[in-house]
Amino acid sequence: MRFRVDNGRRQLLIGLLSGGVVGFLFSTETSRAWVRSRRRVNRHRRIIMIDPGHGGQDPGAIGVAGTREKFVALDTALAIAAQLESSGRYRVLMTRYSDEYITLKDRVVLAQTGRADLFVSVHADANHDPHIHGASVYTLSERASDKEAAALAARENSSDRIAGIDLSEHEPIVNEILYDLTRRETNNLSLRFAQALVAELGRDIALMDNTHRSAGFVVLKAPDIPSALVELGCLSNAREERKLGQAGYQMRLADSVARSIDNYFLYG
Numbered sequence: 001m002r003f004r005v006d007n008g009r010r011q012l013l014i015g016l017l018s019g020g021v022v023g024f025l026f027s028t029e030t031s032r033a034w035v036r037s038r039r040r041v042n043r044h045r046r047i048i049m050i051d052p053g054h055g056g057q058d059p060g061a062i063g064v065a066g067t068r069e070k071f072v073a074l075d076t077a078l079a080i081a082a083q084l085e086s087s088g089r090y091r092v093l094m095t096r097y098s099d100e101y102i103t104l105k106d107r108v109v110l111a112q113t114g115r116a117d118l119f120v121s122v123h124a125d126a127n128h129d130p131h132i133h134g135a136s137v138y139t140l141s142e143r144a145s146d147k148e149a150a151a152l153a154a155r156e157n158s159s160d161r162i163a164g165i166d167l168s169e170h171e172p173i174v175n176e177i178l179y180d181l182t183r184r185e186t187n188n189l190s191l192r193f194a195q196a197l198v199a200e201l202g203r204d205i206a207l208m209d210n211t212h213r214s215a216g217f218v219v220l221k222a223p224d225i226p227s228a229l230v231e232l233g234c235l236s237n238a239r240e241e242r243k244l245g246q247a248g249y250q251m252r253l254a255d256s257v258a259r260s261i262d263n264y265f266l267y268g
């Protein structure tokens with residue numbers, strides 16, 4: 001297997017994050033109070049929830065040389081988090097900090113409990129065609145933009161079948177009109193962020209054709225938090241699989257994502 005889990009680097013990145021973020025993992029009253037107090041102190045700092053896809057019993061896509069998506073997602077997400085924290089402009093939370101299984105529904109709940117201003121889900125795809133490569137960006141829509149986006153959403157959503165949960169059956173019970181208005185505003189902001197992501201990723205790395213697409217991703221369903229999902233590349237392409245496992249390439253991806261978040265908040 002070509003991809004090696006680099007625990008030393010992962011620990012270093014965790015250490016670089018502001019000390020308290022790990023406390024968020026414990027859903028006790030104490031940690032909720034802590035999150036609230038941090039919010040008061042850092043009101044000017046936006047809260048970003050970074051969501052490394054898959055984990056634990058769900059490896060995600062598996063590359064031609066055996067690279068597992070769950071590790072590429074976690075390592076790149078940690079690099080993104082470190083980059084954002086070092087700017088001093090953001091408070092960063094993550095849905096997972098280690099190789100653990102978290103349902104898609106719980107990821108959305110974590111973003112809502114953490115009162116995130118933005119949700120970024122980090123993945124790496126595998127395609128049936130080994131020549132296809134490049135990053136792509138997805139936002140939520142009930143009707144998929146194309147067949148490939150629908151198939152991708154089905155693959156990504158299958159994570160919750162492991163726990164037998166289907167979020168689509170559990171829409172929040174709120175005033176319908178208010179819900180629609182919030183949803184529409186969130187969709188517009190999500191689209192704006194997705195455009196910023198495509199622009200910044202495109203400066204530095206290969207993008208898939210028709211790179212911004214939409215489908216019914218369960219993990220993007222928080223009605224009040226602008227959300228996008230990035231597929232960093234294709235593990236089914238041998239060259240890209242190699243790159244996705246390299247720390248240098250993960251840092252480049254992290255720089256692009258961090259720049260897009262800056263652009264979204266500063267110039268949006």
Ligand SMILES: [Zn+2]
Pocket residue numbers: 053054060061069123124125156
């Ligand atoms: Zn995935």
